[in-house]
Amino acid sequence: MDPIVALDHLEVKFDTLDGVVNAVNGVSYSVESGRTLGIVGESGCGKSVSVLSIMRLIPNPPGRITGGKILFRGKNLLEYPENKMEQIRGAEIGMIFQDPMTSLNPVLTIGKQISETMVVNNGITKEEADDRTIKLLDMVGIANPEERVKEYPHQFSGGMRQRAMIAMALSCRPDILIADEPTTSLDVTIQAQIVDLVKRLQAEFGMAVIWITHDLGVVAELADRMVVMYAGYVIEEANVYELYGNPSHPYTLALLKSLPRVDASRGGERLTSIPGFPPDGITVSPGCPFAPRCSFTVDRCRHENPQLIDFNSDHKIACWVDVTTGKER
Amino acid sequence: MSMEKLIQVYGLKKYFPITEGVLIQRETGSVKAVDDLSFDIFRGETLGLVGESGCGKTTTGRTLIQLYEPTAGEVLFEGQDLAEMKSTNLRGLRKRMQMIFQDPFASLNPRWTISQIIGEPLKVHKMGNNKQRAERVQELLDIVKLNSFYMNRYPHEFSGGQRQRIGIARALASKPDFIVCDEPISALDVSIQAQIVNLLEDLQEQFGLTYLFIAHDLSMVRHICSRVAVMYLGIIVELASRDDLYDTPMHPYTQALLSAVPIPDPVATRSRKRIILEGDPPSPSDPPSGCRFHPRCAIAKEHCQTDIPIWREIKPDHWVACHEV
Numbered sequence: 323m324d325p326i327v328a329l330d331h332l333e334v335k336f337d338t339l340d341g342v343v344n345a346v347n348g349v350s351y352s353v354e355s356g357r358t359l360g361i362v363g364e365s366g367c368g369k370s371v372s373v374l375s376i377m378r379l380i381p382n383p384p385g386r387i388t389g390g391k392i393l394f395r396g397k398n399l400l401e402y403p404e405n406k407m408e409q410i411r412g413a414e415i416g417m418i419f420q421d422p423m424t425s426l427n428p429v430l431t432i433g434k435q436i437s438e439t440m441v442v443n444n445g446i447t448k449e450e451a452d453d454r455t456i457k458l459l460d461m462v463g464i465a466n467p468e469e470r471v472k473e474y475p476h477q478f479s480g481g482m483r484q485r486a487m488i489a490m491a492l493s494c495r496p497d498i499l500i501a502d503e504p505t506t507s508l509d510v511t512i513q514a515q516i517v518d519l520v521k522r523l524q525a526e527f528g529m530a531v532i533w534i535t536h537d538l539g540v541v542a543e544l545a546d547r548m549v550v551m552y553a554g555y556v557i558e559e560a561n562v563y564e565l566y567g568n569p570s571h572p573y574t575l576a577l578l579k580s581l582p583r584v585d586a587s588r589g590g591e592r593l594t595s596i597p598g599f600p601p602d603g604i605t606v607s608p609g610c611p612f613a614p615r616c617s618f619t620v621d622r623c624r625h626e627n628p629q630l631i632d633f634n635s636d637h638k639i640a641c642w643v644d645v646t647t648g649k650e651r
Numbered sequence: 652m653s654m655e656k657l658i659q660v661y662g663l664k665k666y667f668p669i670t671e672g673v674l675i676q677r678e679t680g681s682v683k684a685v686d687d688l689s690f691d692i693f694r695g696e697t698l699g700l701v702g703e704s705g706c707g708k709t710t711t712g713r714t715l716i717q718l719y720e721p722t723a724g725e726v727l728f729e730g731q732d733l734a735e736m737k738s739t740n741l742r743g744l745r746k747r748m749q750m751i752f753q754d755p756f757a758s759l760n761p762r763w764t765i766s767q768i769i770g771e772p773l774k775v776h777k778m779g780n781n782k783q784r785a786e787r788v789q790e791l792l793d794i795v796k797l798n799s800f801y802m803n804r805y806p807h808e809f810s811g812g813q814r815q816r817i818g819i820a821r822a823l824a825s826k827p828d829f830i831v832c833d834e835p836i837s838a839l840d841v842s843i844q845a846q847i848v849n850l851l852e853d854l855q856e857q858f859g860l861t862y863l864f865i866a867h868d869l870s871m872v873r874h875i876c877s878r879v880a881v882m883y884l885g886i887i888v889e890l891a892s893r894d895d896l897y898d899t900p901m902h903p904y905t906q907a908l909l910s911a912v913p914i915p916d917p918v919a920t921r922s923r924k925r926i927i928l929e930g931d932p933p934s935p936s937d938p939p940s941g942c943r944f945h946p947r948c949a950i951a952k953e954h955c956q957t958d959i960p961i962w963r964e965i966k967p968d969h970w971v972a973c974h975e976v
Contacts, residue, residue, distance in 0.1 A: 364840040364841060364842060365840055465930075479931045480704075481931055482931070509703040509704055509867065510703075510867065510869065510908065510911040510912055510913075511703060511907060511908060511911045511927075511928045512703075512931070513911065513913075514910075514911035514925060514927050514928075515927055515928070518925075518927055536840065536841055537841075537913065538841070538915040539870075539912070539913025539914055539915045539920070540913045542913060542914065542915050542916055542917040542920050543913055543917065543920045543921060545917075562917045563917050563918065566915065566916055566917050566918075567918075576842070577841060577842060578915060580841065580842060580844070580845035581841070581870065581915050582870045582871055582873060582874035583870055583873075583914060583915070583916075584869050584870040584873055584897065584909060584912040584914060585897075585914055585919060585923075587873075587894050587897075587898075592849055592852070593845035593848055593849055593874065594845065595842070595843075595845035595846040595848075595849055596842040596843075596845070596846075597846070599810045599812060599813075599840075599842075599843060600840070600842075615842075
């Protein structure tokens with residue numbers, strides 16, 4: 323199946339007072355319709371920047387897309403003029419953000435904000451849009467939607483705001499929904515509701531989903547494919563079962579080992595921590611960006627940055643070392 | 652672990668007034684943030700306090716160490732009632748109770764150097780002279796594994812994990828017995844969380860500390876705590892030893908909460924039965940009658956709407972407040 327969205331060696335840089343930050347360094351990934359791609363990584367690894375680039379929402383200055391392609395149904399979005407992008411945003415690519423409070427307009431009612439998108443993008447009348455807004459809110463599980471559309475964002479709880487955001491993102495039936503840490507600021511019980519909702523809506527509408535998170539737990543439940551990012555690089559990519567069952571990059575391995583599990587007793591051992599902290603993206607070393615924190619580092623890691631290569635037919639990694647033997651492969 | 656009770660809490664309540672009016676303020680109600688808690692914290696243990704945002708975890712922690720004055724109830728520290736105590740005696744006890752905050756950015760004064768921040772508790776409690784204090788700051792930086800080379804730098808020059816280490820060093824400065832850790836790792840990146848948790852565990856062993864560990868990450872709580880209390884809307888609904896609580900949760904809220912925690916394993920997480928709670932927690936200014944959880948509870952009966960469940964010990968050291976278990 324052809325992918326809906328494919329990133330092809332995307333490069334994004336930011337000009338800051340401290341120097342040029344290499345936020346995304348030749349990142350490629352893709353997602354097919356009806357499938358879910360999970361992208362995990364720590365803050366500053368470039369995961370949000372890579373999806374904001376899909377929407378062409380990188381503020382310029384300071385940000386610049388310096389290389390690569392973003393293919394939406396085979397066409398390079400980077401060549402689109404701004405007015406054509408406006409027809410794609412919202413209508414064909416929907417997006418929900420981490421903080422539903424700051425992404426909603428506090429002085430407009432929830433109903434107004436959702437119906438506005440549809441009037442602009444679908445060219446329907448205001449009355450039709452109002453009707454559809456109520457149906458959408460009902461669909462995302464907001465009780466009493468006829469009354470709720472008249473309320474303002476501050477009258478909604480965090481979970482309900484995120485539901486309203488999802489309703490807005492889905493209002494124009496996009497082909498792909500990009501979710502940038504949508505449950506990070508929510509409680510686990512509300513997170514479970516949102517995850518459940520997105521899975522249900524995806525089954526109903528058959529849209530593709532890109533779900534960005536730092537939580538390896540949430541995506542384990544949702545994703546079909548997984549991409550792990552570090553310092554602006556994709557360092558591992560695989561089918562979800564393969565990635566968790568056979569993690570083969572030292573970073574993925576260390577992340578999974580550093581997580582305690584709610585379903586397993588501790589048995590006295592300590593958590594495996596990863597020493598140090600992630601690089602700032604300004605100072606670029608010729609070697610692997612994870613080498614200074616890695617417990618498998620060999621000499622080659624310090625001089626040569628490994629490319630993302632096929633590890634087996636369904637699994638790619640960027641590492642010189644075989645983690646099962648600890649030797650250079 | 653010895654079973655000496657370091658802290659005893661009886662009927663602790665903390666209400667915050669809701670006022671209306673600009674010039675003439677009148678009280679129109681109250682937010683019952685913490686409503687009638689009773690529990691003990693044993694010396695040397697880590698008691699976990701979990702629950703959703705707004706359930707009163709942080710208020711409980713702050714009221715325990717008298718940062719908030721309780722509305723009612725008693726907090727005994729080594730058998731002494733903190734509320735009855737004169738302020739001079741309380742100051743002496745305060746240095747034995749410290750706190751580590753959630754946000755390593757907001758909890759450090761940006762205009763102070765690291766050595767000023769860590770040395771402040773020593774100054775407040777008049778511990779040692781200038782030279783001794785400087786030595787103690789060095790020693791503390793060593794303890795939290797920060798290079799003392801950085802002691803004249805400012806907080807913005809440090810990463811989140813390093814700042815949390817500074818917050819921990821400040822909490823340790825006055826040699827406390829008891830530390831309230833209020834979500835100490837939730838603002839940190841995954842790879843840094845384990846570093847801080849391991850550090851907290853090492854310090855506990857080294858100095859015989861007792862922790863109240865407030866968190867919403869139930870996986871981490873299972874790792875670090877010896878006993879766990881689950882709060883819902885200002886009350887504790889269940890309290891048990893760690894494995895007992897996680898393996899055989901009794902209260903329907905605990906069961907739902909635990910089933911909602913994602914597991915970083917696609918096979919395990921997709922084969923498990925989920926209890927998805929409907930709606931949001933109600934407002935603590937007007938909690939539901941009877942059992943506070945009844946509007947969202949799957950097994951609620953009629954009497955749950957009217958009768959407040961009794962806090963009872965259902966099996967040794969496993970306490971629960973529910974009519975139906």
